[in-house]
Amino acid sequence: MKVDISIGGLGDVWMRLAAFYSAVALTSDEKLGVIVPAKVLDFAKYVFSDRLEISSEPDSSAIEFVTLGIKDLARPILSGKRFAAPYARAVIRDRKSESLKQKLNAKLYFLANELGLIQVAPWDAIDEYQGFLEVTTLNVFKGISKEEFYDQVALDFPKLREKLMADALPISEELTIPSHLAEKTIVFPTGTSRQFMPAWWAKKHMPEAVFAFFFKDPDIKEFLEAGLETVHFYTEPGDVVALAKSARWAVSTDSFPSHLLQFSITNATILLTELARKRIVSPCFTGRVVESMAPCHPCLKMARGSEPLCQAGYVDCLNWSNPVYSSEACLQG
Known part of the structure; x- marks a missing residue:
């Protein structure tokens, strides 16, 4: 078949x-x-x-x-x-x-x-x-x-x-890993839906982190304008793993990078917004998981590009304005 x-x-x-x-x-x-x-x-x-x-x-x-x-x-x-x-x-x-x-x-x-x-x-x-x-x-x-x-x-x-x-994992030739990344938290903030981490939240709560974006992702502009440090990854999924394992800690929204982090490293935090942990996080992952605290979850995936508001009628997920969620998201170890 x-x-x-x-x-x-x-x-x-x-x-x-x-x-x-x-x-x-x-x-x-x-x-x-x-x-x-x-x-x-x-x-x-x-x-x-x-x-x-x-x-x-x-x-x-x-x-x-x-x-x-x-x-x-x-x-x-x-x-x-x-x-x-x-x-x-x-x-x-x-x-x-x-x-x-x-x-x-x-x-x-x-x-x-x-x-x-x-x-x-x-x-x-x-x-x-x-x-x-x-x-x-x-x-x-x-x-x-x-x-x-x-x-x-x-x-x-x-x-x-x-x-x-393993060292044999395919990575892109263009990938550059910052020399100081071992001292930093790397964050994968993106997502096509409301799991996307707003730049204002990143600036307020993780100003010293390095934010990783796919090299064609236009959302990087918002983070650069906020004065945040950024780095690119490219077409090989292995780029995500290579960056994450080189950092002191890794944080990801519920997007493609999070699934690679779940299967590769333990010094990682997965931030959930749309779905419950049981549905979207590997049962074998032993890192940190911050579950959604929004009263309206679970919610439907609605692309930011075509839908200005989420299912409940908000521009940004309610989790990003929740102080308890923010505090949990910033804990490491």
Whole structure:
């Protein structure tokens, strides 16, 4: 079987790969074919190729992971495409709506899943770790219990950490690690949704930290204008690990870098805003986690670029103006 996970955030791609890595060990000696974004191909092969057949070549026969709504999938389904929608039921539940539309969507997804057109995760997987949610989206893995999965994840965690911390980890040629980083906290403040750390908060609470941005991220301008020190990382995901392990401490919002930190270092803090810890943080992570204190979480992921306000109607997540959250975020060790 082959699955295409090239669509979606890189954090989602990482969690799917790690989850499939453990699921395959529980179900079969045969490797699972996985299509990933070309920009993470070398990295994914380095970490996961002993169990997964990884490529970046499109394959029309692959089951495609999607975040689209059911109405957007009708036409490609009629042309023979098959999909996996891991967050479909989570979105329906987290929307906190009892509207006729949401009830109809729930019934349509149930029918599509029964017909094998769109595979969805079981309702009781919504509040489990996202890796388990991703695994149980696929029918081939639905027989795996959460206890079996978490036990296998615990067995695989040291193997994945060893690979991520090794000198052989692929990193970008352009990456420059500041010589003084060993004395500093490095912060990965970005995120496409409301987990993004505002520059005003960073200036007030972490003025001496170094803030890491993808080299094409325009949000770096706001931090530079605030007089904060910044550094770039590039196309290789290994850049994030290389910067983090060179620093005294690492802090990340719930974005792609956080998932790499969870599997690589322990001197790290993960700041949550949208979802509960159980859903988004690896059960094996032993660093610090600051859970959301906003009364409106869990909330839907709404891109800052297209949605000026969050689901509850705010520009910045309420966590950033909560003094207890801020105090917890700044603790280290």
